[in-house]
Structures are given as C-alpha cells and as structure tokens.
Amino acid sequence: MPSVFLYFYVESATCATVSCKSGQKCLVEKKTGRPRCVTCNLLCSEAETSGKRKDTSGKVCGSNDKTYHSWCQMFMDACATGVVIETKASGPCRGDIPSAVASINHRRSEMVRCIQRQLELRERFQRTHRWNLNKTDRLSET
Numbered sequence: 741m742p743s744v745f746l747y748f749y750v751e752s753a754t755c756a757t758v759s760c761k762s763g764q765k766c767l768v769e770k771k772t773g774r775p776r777c778v779t780c781n782l783l784c785s786e787a788e789t790s791g792k793r794k795d796t797s798g799k800v801c802g803s804n805d806k807t808y809h810s811w812c813q814m815f816m817d818a819c820a821t822g823v824v825i826e827t828k829a830s831g832p833c834r835g836d837i838p839s840a841v842a843s844i845n846h847r848r849s850e851m852v853r854c855i856q857r858q859l860e861l862r863e864r865f866q867r868t869h870r871w872n873l874n875k876t877d878r879l880s881e882t
Contacts, residue, residue: 755822767824770803780819784812801833802826 753775755766760777767776798810802825808814811827818825 765819765822767818767822769824776824778819778824780816782812782815782819784810784816799830799832800827801829801831803828805833805835807832 752773754773755768755775758766758775758777760766763779763781764777765780767778768774769776800808800811800814802808802814802817804823804825805828806814806817806825808817814825814827
C-alpha cells in the first residue's frame with residue numbers, strides 16, 4: 741500500500757489574524773508569540789489598583805518580574821500592554837525584595853539617628869541641670 745504524506749501549510753496565528761469574541765482582546769504570549777483572547781472588562785477595586793491596601797498579602801509577582809498589588813492589577817496591566825502576564829509567584833518579585841530591605845534599613849538608620857539625637861539632648865539637659873544645681877548650692881553657701 742503506498743504511503744501518503746499530507747503536508748499542511750499553517751500560517752502562524754497572530755493577533756492580526758485572530759478574531760476574538762465581542763468584549764475580548766487579543767493578548768500575545770511572550771514566550772511563544774501565540775495569541776490568546778481574553779476578556780478585559782474586569783473591574784478592580786481602587787484599593788487593588790492603587791496599592792492603598794493595608795495588607796500586603798495580595799501582592800503577586802508577574803511573569804514580567806514586576807510586583808503587582810493584586811492579581812487584578814496584574815491582569816489589567818496585561819490588557820493594557822497587550823502581552824499575557826501570568827502569576828510567577830505569590831508575594832513580591834525577588835528583584836523587589838532588596839528595595840524593600842533598603843527601605844527598611846533606611847527607616848532603621850533614621851530611627852537610630854533620632855534616638856541618638858534624643859540621647860544627646862538628654863545628656864546636654866542633664867549637664868546643664870547639674871551645673872545649675874551646683875551653682876545654686878554654691879550660691880546658698882555664701
């Protein structure tokens with residue numbers, strides 16, 4: 741029996757060649773370049789997009805190595821940029837940790853300087869107060 745080989749020429753799909761459903765937007769997967777239709781009319785709360793949330797448990801690291809305040813904010817960024825962003829990890833991205841540590845260290849050094857200044861002022865007050873007490877004692881002896 742003869743072998744039959746079928747060759748198909750398949751044009752690579754792109755967002756230009758894909759037609760998404762109504763209300764969807766075509767996003768490109770960065771690694772593969774493949775298009776993906778996504779519904780982008782998701783509404784995030786202001787707290788999720790502004791970073792004004794009191795808890796930081798909702799932070800996520802995107803596949804673009806950017807830390808987002810929430811999954812919703814990451815999803816909206818994907819819709820705005822036209823590139824699929826997936827959750828790489830829960831919490832901040834590793835690259836953001838040094839900046840957070842630097843911020844904490846900066847605040848810590850400011851607190852140390854403040855405490856040192858308080859101690860200097862206290863010592864100065866005590867020296868002045870002792871001198872005034874000694875001066876009063878000397879005046880009362882005469």
